[in-house]
Amino acid sequence: MSYKVVSTSYKSREHEIQSREHELQSRAHEIVSRAHELVSRVHELVSRAHELALRQIIFGNSVHSFSREWKRTYLLFQDISSAYPWGIQTQRCGSRGLILCLQAYLLKHLLFEREYISNILVQSSLKPNEFERRRALIQAMSEILWKVGDKRRCCICLLQEDRCFNQDYRIRDDGITEKVILFEFKKYSDLNTFIRRNIEEFTTDGHPGCVLFLYSIVLSATIYKLREEMLITDESPHKLLTDNEELTKALTNLLLTGHAVHYLHNGNMLYSSHGRLLPQPLKGIKERSDIGYMYWDKGENDDNRTEVGSMLKTPRYPIWISNINGQPGLLFSTNLELVSDWRVENRFILNYYTGLTGHPPCPLHIETRFGRHALGRTRLHKREEEEKIPQLERCIMTKYVTALANLFLQISMLK
Numbered sequence: 001m002s003y004k005v006v007s008t009s010y011k012s013r014e015h016e017i018q019s020r021e022h023e024l025q026s027r028a029h030e031i032v033s034r035a036h037e038l039v040s041r042v043h044e045l046v047s048r049a050h051e052l053a054l055r056q057i058i059f060g061n062s063v064h065s066f067s068r069e070w071k072r073t074y075l076l077f078q079d080i081s082s083a084y085p086w087g088i089q090t091q092r093c094g095s096r097g098l099i100l101c102l103q104a105y106l107l108k109h110l111l112f113e114r115e116y117i118s119n120i121l122v123q124s125s126l127k128p129n130e131f132e133r134r135r136a137l138i139q140a141m142s143e144i145l146w147k148v149g150d151k152r153r154c155c156i157c158l159l160q161e162d163r164c165f166n167q168d169y170r171i172r173d174d175g176i177t178e179k180v181i182l183f184e185f186k187k188y189s190d191l192n193t194f195i196r197r198n199i200e201e202f203t204t205d206g207h208p209g210c211v212l213f214l215y216s217i218v219l220s221a222t223i224y225k226l227r228e229e230m231l232i233t234d235e236s237p238h239k240l241l242t243d244n245e246e247l248t249k250a251l252t253n254l255l256l257t258g259h260a261v262h263y264l265h266n267g268n269m270l271y272s273s274h275g276r277l278l279p280q281p282l283k284g285i286k287e288r289s290d291i292g293y294m295y296w297d298k299g300e301n302d303d304n305r306t307e308v309g310s311m312l313k314t315p316r317y318p319i320w321i322s323n324i325n326g327q328p329g330l331l332f333s334t335n336l337e338l339v340s341d342w343r344v345e346n347r348f349i350l351n352y353y354t355g356l357t358g359h360p361p362c363p364l365h366i367e368t369r370f371g372r373h374a375l376g377r378t379r380l381h382k383r384e385e386e387e388k389i390p391q392l393e394r395c396i397m398t399k400y401v402t403a404l405a406n407l408f409l410q411i412s413m414l415k
Contacts, residue, residue: 050182050219051171051177051178052171053223054177054215054218054219054223055171055177056239057218057223057226057227057230057232057239057240058214058218058239058240058241059239059241060237060238060239062171062172063172065172065174065177066174066176066208066211066245067093067094067245069091069092069093069094069095070093070094070095070208070210070211070245071174071175071176071208071211072091072208073091073093073095073099073208073209073210073211074202074203074204074205074206074207074208074209074210075088075099075102075137075202075203075209075210075213076088076089076203076205077089077133077137077203078357080129080130083360083361084353084361085126085127085128085133086106086107086110086125086126086127086128086133086136087103087353087355088102088103088106088137088355089355089356089357090354090355090356092356093245094241094242094244094245094246094247095210095245096328096354096355097246097247097252097321097328098210098213098214098247098255099210099355100321100328100329100330100353100354100355101144101247101252101255101256101291101321102137102140102141102144102213103140103330103353103355104291104319104320104321104330104332105139105140105143105144105290105291106133106136106137106139106140107319107330107332108140108290108291108317108319109135109136109139109140109143110125110126110128110132110133110136111125111126111317111332111334112317112336113139126334134199137199137203138192138195138196138199139192141195141202141213142188142191142192142195144217144255145191145216145217145220146188146191146220147257147258148217148220148221148254148255148258149220149221149222150225150258151188152186153184153185153186153220154184154185154191154216154220155182155183155184155185155216155219155220156182156183156185156191156194156195156198156216157180157181157182157183157212157213157215157216157219158180158181158183158198158201158212159176159179159180159181159201159207159208159212160179160180160181161179162179163178163179164178164179164180164181176208176211176212177215180212180215182219217254217255218240221254221258221260225260226240226254226260229250229259229260229261229283230250230260230261230262231262231280238250238262240254240260246326246328247328248262249262249263249264250262252293252321252323253285256289256290256291256292256293256312256321257285257287257289257311259285259286261283261284261285262282262283263282263283263284263285263307264284264285264293264295264306264307264308264309264312265282265284265285265307265308265309266284266285266286266309266310266311267284267285267286267309268281268282268283268284269281269282269284284309284311285309285311285312286311287311288311288314288315288316289311289312289315289316290315290316290317291315291317291319291320291321292312292313292314292315292318292319292320292321292399293308293312293313293320293321293322293323294308294313294320294321294322294323294331294395294396294398294399295308295322295323295395295398296322296323296324296325296391296394296395296398297323297325297326298325298391298394299325308398313398313399314339315339316339317336317339318332318333318334318335318336318338318339319331319332319333320332320399322352322392322395323395324391324392324394324395325391327354328354329352329353329354329392330352330353330354330355331350331351331352331353331396332350332351332353333348333349333350333351334349334351335348335349345368345400346367346368346369347365347366347367347368347369348366349363349364349365349366350363350364350366350396351363351364352364352392364392364396366396366400368400
């Protein structure tokens with residue numbers, strides 16, 4: 001009799017334990033489902049936050065989007081049999097500045113990133129085959145993204161078919177930003193391999209290659225770093241693109257040096273031109289850049305011209321991005337000693353490239369030993385003579401006129 005009582009009590013306890021286990025399992029499944037729901041919501045919020053931050057720092061607001069020309073621009077090489085087999089085509093829109101900066105890094109890898117450098121090899125490098133120019137493009141994209149990420153991490157943005165989050169009334173869809181997916185890298189080798197495998201996302205017609213590359217640059221630099229370097233506040237909402245969707249000086253400096261500062265002079269400027277202490281230092285370029293920069297605007301007064309420091313005027317490689325009256329261009333030399341030996345500056349050749357189709361080859365034969373003759377005795381006569389000088393020549397004079405103040409450049413090819 002006692003045996004039956006013990007057995008029934010044991011069975012009831014066993015049944016109670018099993019019911020509790022089922023209850024705990026159901027609770028665990030409920031907790032896991034809630035956790036997955038919470039993670040999905042956080043991912044959705046982060047994606048919306050990314051899009052809001054991207055548009056805010058690029059355009060200055062969350063409503064504006066890229067123009068049709070920007071969306072249709074991708075990385076397309078010129079014909080292999082043309083005068084510029086190494087060149088990337090550009091359009092007459094704001095994306096031309098971004099492509100020319102990428103073109104500068106491409107020329108750096110194509111001309112000077114070799115184990116052995118000679119004049120014969122450099123000249124042959126300007127006639128690359130499909131494999132060589134494709135490899136140089138991959139290396140150029142990798143270097144820019146790795147540089148803006150402080151050589152620690154970077155991001156690649158690619159496009160997918162489905163949108164990443166539901167439509168939000170605060171954000172206006174543009175067909176690109178809401179479909180972007182991110183890939184983060186912490187090793188340069190992994191970055192280079194990933195770009196090589198997905199280079200068609202940037203070079204295929206119908207893909208917004210320039211927009212994706214710009215998004216990759218911004219997210220590689222991180223929004224926090226850009227806000228800090230650009231000094232973005234509620235009172236001064238700076239942005240990376242102008243109202244005409246062209247590159248600002250901050251974005252150009254980010255591409256050339258890895259830092260989105262607004263000014264082109266060397267170091268930090270503490271005092272004004274009148275010797276007064278500035279309320280906030282004007283941050284400039286602190287290190288010598290690999291790619292240089294030349295600037296000329298005929299609308300500026302001689303006393304208040306934009307100053308370009310030697311960190312950008314004298315880069316490590318003889319390649320310069322030029323900005324002439326708001327029009328971007330590219331100047332480069334095949335002689336690496338041009339930026340290291342002053343004797344080479346007496347006579348040399350610069351090549352000018354814009355990326356526009358139909359632009360003929362433009363080698364500039366420059367002579368600095370004898371210089372230009374006196375422009376005039378009176379100020380009025382001197383101004384009239386200066387106005388006859390081509391604008392491209394005036395831009396080049398901002399670099400080489402500083403070596404010998406009494407000498408001017410004499411360009412024999414471009415008039």
